[in-house]
Amino acid sequence: MPQATIAANVQSIDPETLCNICSTLGCAPQDVTEFSPIDEGLTNDSFRFVAAGKPYVYRRPGAGTEKIISREGEAFAQGIAAKLGLDRTFIYENPHQGWKISHFVEGCKPFDYHNTAHVARAMEMARELHSSGVTSKWSFDIFENTAGILKLLNNDEKARYNDFERIRTRIEDLEGRVRATSGAPVLCHNDFYDPNFLVRGSDISLIDWEYAGMSDYASDLGTFICCSDYSYEEAIAVLSKYFQREPTSEELFHCISYVAFAAWYWFVWALYKDQCGDPVGDWQDLWHRYASEYGRRAVQLVHEI
Known part of the structure; x- marks a missing residue:
């Protein structure tokens, strides 16, 4: 310019x-x-x-x-x-x-959820972070954080979606089972989606760590998937890239539940942003859809464990 x-x-x-x-x-x-x-x-x-x-x-x-x-x-x-x-x-x-x-990194191109090299590097970065052994005194409890934002929402925002309470009840029902099977928290990014990956050639940087803290490893995977346009089968393939093998039935249930949890968190967050006069656009409906769909899929997986 x-x-x-x-x-x-x-x-x-x-x-x-x-x-x-x-x-x-x-x-x-x-x-x-x-x-x-x-x-x-x-x-x-x-x-x-x-x-x-x-x-x-x-x-x-x-x-x-x-x-x-x-x-x-x-x-x-x-x-x-x-x-x-x-x-x-x-x-x-x-x-x-x-x-x-x-x-500022010149010459960046968008992260592509369907680029094999991009996704492989993203999953490698997630593994590096989760296995780093670094602990933080700050935590990101997706359930507590969602509950906190829900308290800030007015009834008009909640009423915009007629299935709001139905999704909320399903998420809360899943929470108890998932918490019971969760391992020790690890350092997570917790905003692990495409705009936060700066891609220049073969080099990728993961930026914007404002939601980072000790969390369940699946928080990053859930956010990554719920911000994509993946089919369910493509989502499972991404989980396999993270684990470097097919996930076990328990791991699959755990991670699919976290797609629903992450989508629900970001959906509630989007409603709050809208309430603050700073709407996020189409993301809101995408997260609503993933919270509903993956919540249903997680409930179905309970019977397959």
Whole structure:
């Protein structure tokens, strides 16, 4: 894009943001130019900028996120992701205010759920994270988090879907059985879906760790699948890539249940975002469909164990 004047660029962001950029990167205000919005994320507001000739991304926390996200937990996980080589873009995050600066990766292409190499690397990254042995004092309990957001929802949002209570009851019925068979929690990303994979050639970085914390390993798999356009058979094939073998009947039930749990969480989250005046669009209906379908499939699998 054409480079604007320094004055126009400086005026396009608030002084506090400009100060954050300059103090983090060690540059002067006149070195910060070429601002442009980034529309990929659903949770936050981000923009690209250039400082001293290099491109970066600045992330601001989105509306209402202070009620559902621990920025300290995110900052911890971002540091771990950088050490593990899972996110090569991270520079700094303020653990209290939640703003973050990262490298902007030029020439990225979209993550493709039907690209064998992309999916294989994503599952490899999930295994690396889950088996890292790193523990965090922050946790992501998908059931407690869903319950917390449900308390924030008004009745009008719930009433928009006539099967809302039916899905909710099915999810809660499945929760008890799944909790009883869950293993020790591991560090998870918990927002493990396509916009958070930056693909450049054969290199992939996993970004945006704001929901990261100790969780059930299947939380990442459930989120990955419920944000896709997979058929049920394709979803099972992805689970096989993660396990590097066919899942056992118990593992299949566990993971399919987590597709429903993740879809239900993100559906409720989407309703909350809509209530806050920041709708997420078609994602909401996709998560509603997966919460319903995979909840039914999980109930069916109970009888096959």
